[in-house]
Amino acid sequence: MAHDWAGKTLGIDFGTSNSAAGVAVAGKPYLIPIEQGAPTLPTSVFFGVGASQMSMGSAANRALIAGEEGRYMRALKSVLGTSLMGEMRMFLGEKMNFYDIIGAFLSQVKSRAEAQCHQIFDYVLSGRPVRFHSADEDRNARAEADLVECYMRAGFKDLRFLVEPEAAALASGVPRGPGLSLIVDIGGGTSDFCVFRMADGIEVLANSGIRMGGTNFDKRLSLDHVMPLLGKGALIRNEMGKGAMATPNSLFQKLATWEQIPFLYAGDVKRDVAKMVRLAVEPKPMERLFEVLDMEL
Structure with a gap:
């Protein structure tokens, strides 16, 4: 239309x-x-x-x-x-x-x-x-x-x-003339690239991008340095019989991902973590995790 x-x-x-x-x-x-x-x-x-x-x-x-x-x-x-x-x-x-x-x-x-x-x-x-x-x-x-x-x-x-x-290329102020220019746009969630040249107007030769940006670095830092303090990798004893297994990695992946954090405040997640606290070989990190979820920190 x-x-x-x-x-x-x-x-x-x-x-x-x-x-x-x-x-x-x-x-x-x-x-x-x-x-x-x-x-x-x-x-x-x-x-x-x-x-x-x-x-x-x-x-x-x-x-x-x-x-x-x-x-x-x-x-x-x-x-x-x-x-x-x-x-x-x-x-x-x-x-x-x-x-x-x-x-x-x-x-x-x-x-x-x-x-x-x-x-x-x-x-x-x-x-x-x-x-x-x-x-x-x-x-x-x-x-x-x-x-x-x-x-x-x-x-x-x-x-x-x-x-x-391409929008960044339009706004770049690159003068007209021979040669190629490259725009690199590293954002919070994605990184984009544009190869162009200026003649009578902007001529875009190629655009490409990947789903990687600042939030990926935030998440990596969180997983490596914060989540271990909240029980990532901690051992949880089996309810029946001997032995123990590590805490579920998906829980910490979500807690380190900005857009998914609020979904961990649900009652069923808190109940699961409360059980992990009781069965943890080292309870302190799991207690911290439960407090983060319970207080929605």
Whole structure:
């Protein structure tokens, strides 16, 4: 369907770690201050106990650091294309899934941009990684469809995508002339690459990307240095008979993955960990783990 995109289009970079929004003003890009005069905001949300709406960005980070009671979530983009998107959980007294949460986040970005620009944005030009998932075409297609659904829930009527390294190439200011240029965009969840040259305009020769970024390094540090203090690798005695086995690795993989942490606060997980505390050869690390889950730390 043909639309009049001029003047009604908001550019959004929905990032794993940070997000931004902008418009074209007299042919030049302008980043909209959508949070406290800043051109970017953290891609994080917080659902406080007793709150009527979620906090986002720096407000969500402050709530976490202050130790407020509630659920903190970040790296939301990493969930796109996974089975977690449709899983329902209770937030703010109602059942929500990641379509609802990401849609609400993007809706806030839209509303803040509209308030700053004093106009309504019906359409969105969204950045996207070259590949959401490194080697799985079905999951890549599903991730893009998930993001489209989230933008529709945010209130946009239609959208177009621009792969992130190509957007960076357009904004790079590389002068015209012979020779090739390479954009390297290492993000929170993905790393993208674009080979291009400038002639009469930008000529993109190749785009590629992998699902590896800053959150992978966070996770590796957490697994290697934090999770052993919470029982990773600890021995749990068998309930019947002799012998012992190591704690399930999947538990610590999830606890070290930002977008999966809130799902470990469920009652059945806490009951399983409480049993591990009783059967642990060395109870102290497992006691720490139970406290982290029970207090939602």
